[in-house]
Amino acid sequence: MRGGLGLVVIVVLTAGFSLGWFALMAVLESMAFGPGPLVFGVGLVAGSFRVGVLVRHVREREVPQPAPRSPRSTPSLPLASPTMTSPVLRFGTLGAARITPPALLEPAAERDDVTVGVVAARDPARARSFAAEHGIPNVVDDYAAVVGHPDVDAVYVALPASEHREWTIAALEAGKHVLCEKPFANNAAEAAEMARAGADTDLVLCEAFHWRYHPLADRLIEVVRSGELGTIRRATATFTVPITDRSDIRHRLELGGGALMDLGCYPVQWVRAIADGEPEVLSATAETGAPDVDVRLDAALRFPDGVDATIVTGMEEVDTHIELVVEGDAGRMVVQNPLAPQAGHELVVEIDGARRSETVAHTTSYAHQLDAFVTAVRGGPPVVTDAADAVRNMQVIDDVYRAAGLPVRGAARLTCALGGLRPGRCARAGSLPPFPRDERRAADPP
Secondary structure (H helix, E strand, O other), rough: OOEEEEEEEEEEOOOOOOHHHHEEEEEHHHOOOOOOOOOOOOOOOOOOOOOEEEEEEEOOOOOOOOOOOOOOOOOOOOOOOOOOOOOOOOEEEEEOOOOHHHHEEEEOOOOOOEEEEEEOOOOOHHHHHHHHHOOOOOEEEOOHHHHHHHHHOEEEEOOHHHHHHHHHHHHHHOOOEEEEEOOOOHHHHHHHHHHHHHHHHHHOOOOOHHHOHHHHHHHHHHHHHHHOOOOEEEEEEEOOOOOOOOHHHHOOOOHHOOOHHHHHHHHHHHHHHHOOOOEEEEEEEEEEEOOOOEEEEEEEEEEOOEEEEEEEEEOOOOEEEEEEEEOOOOEEEEEOOOOOHHHHOOOEEEEEEEHHHHHHOOOHHHHHHHHHHHHHHOOOOOOOOOOHHHHHHHHHHHHHHHOOOOOOOHHHHHHHHHOOOHHHHHHOOOOOHHHHHOOOOOOOOO
C-alpha cells in the first residue's frame, strides 16, 4: 500500500568478529535491498557478547504508477572541456532513487568541491519532495532538462538498467561526465555503445561499482597477488539478499531485472578482480520467478590462468550472504562483506593452520568512489571501473544468461535494432512492452 508503514526488527548477536549488521542492513535498505516489511538480521561483532534489538518503521515499496512524460528531446549543446578547471564539480541526478543519498548526496555534502544542484524524476511530485528533503535547489521537468542544464557538469544516472544506455549517451553528447549505476546497461552491446560515446567525447564515464574504491578492495587483491596463498586455484563469490516483492524493478524483465543483473554483477566483478584475463562460462543454472527473470542463479567460470570460479546470487528464499572466498594451494582468504566494508567487514587469511584477521578502517566506499571520480574529471588518474571494464563485466553476465538458457536483458531491443526499428515501433508492434519511466533504483549499495 502506498505510504504504508512496515515494521523492521533486526536482532544482532555479538561475539567474535566484526560484521556490523545494524549498519549493513541500513545500507541494504538504502539500496532498496530490504527484504520486506519484517526483517530479522543476525550478525557477529567483535568485542563482547551482547544481544541488541533495533525496531524501525520504514515505508513499504511503492508500486510504480504511470505518469505523463514531457517531451524527451536531447538538447544540442557544445561539449564541455573534458578536464574540469572550475573549483566545484556540479552534479545533476536522474531519478529520486533511494541509492542517491548514500551514493552521492552524503559524500558530496562532506566536500567543498562537489555540489548536487539539479534533479528530475518520473513523478514531478516525487522529485520536489526529494529535492526539499535533501536540499537540492533545482527541480526540472524531465531527464533531458537535467542533461541539458547549464549548471550541470556531471550526471548521476540512477535509473533502471533499461534506461542507462539512452541517458548516459545523451549526457555524454551534451558534454557531461557520467557516473552510471550498476549494472552498466542491459547487455554488452549497449555497454559498448556507451563506451564508444565516452571515448568519442573524451569525458569521464564511470560505472558505480563503489566497492572497488574502498581500501579493502586493494587489500584483498594485494593478498592474492602477494603469493602467500600460493597458486590460486578457485574462488567463490556470493551475494544473496531476499527481495520478494514481485512488483520491484528487479523482478521486471523489461527494466533489466534479475538477480544476476542487480546482485550478481558484484560477484562477477569480484572474481574478475582477483584472476587474470576474462573468464569462459562453463555452466549456469537458474530458477525463475516472473518469466525469464532469475531469482536464483549459480554459474561456473574458468579464467585463462586456471582459476575456477563459482558465482552464487539470489533474491528469493535466501538469507543475506555477502562473501568472497579465494583458495590457493598454500592457503585461503575469506572476505566477509567486500560490498560495503563501512558497514562492517573482515578479511581472514588461513595458512597451515594459522589464522590472521584484518579489517580496514576507512570512510565509506561511496566517498572513495566520488573522490576517484572527481580526481579523474580534474585530469588525475582514470577511474578503475571505466567503460571498458563495464563492457567486459556485461559480457560475462550475457554469457552466463545464455548458459542458463535465459535471454540477455534487452534482447527484444537488440532484435529491433538489428531490424532497423526504434524500440517504440517494436513496442507498438507488440514485441516489447513500452518502457515505464520508473527510476526506483537499488544500485549499489549500490
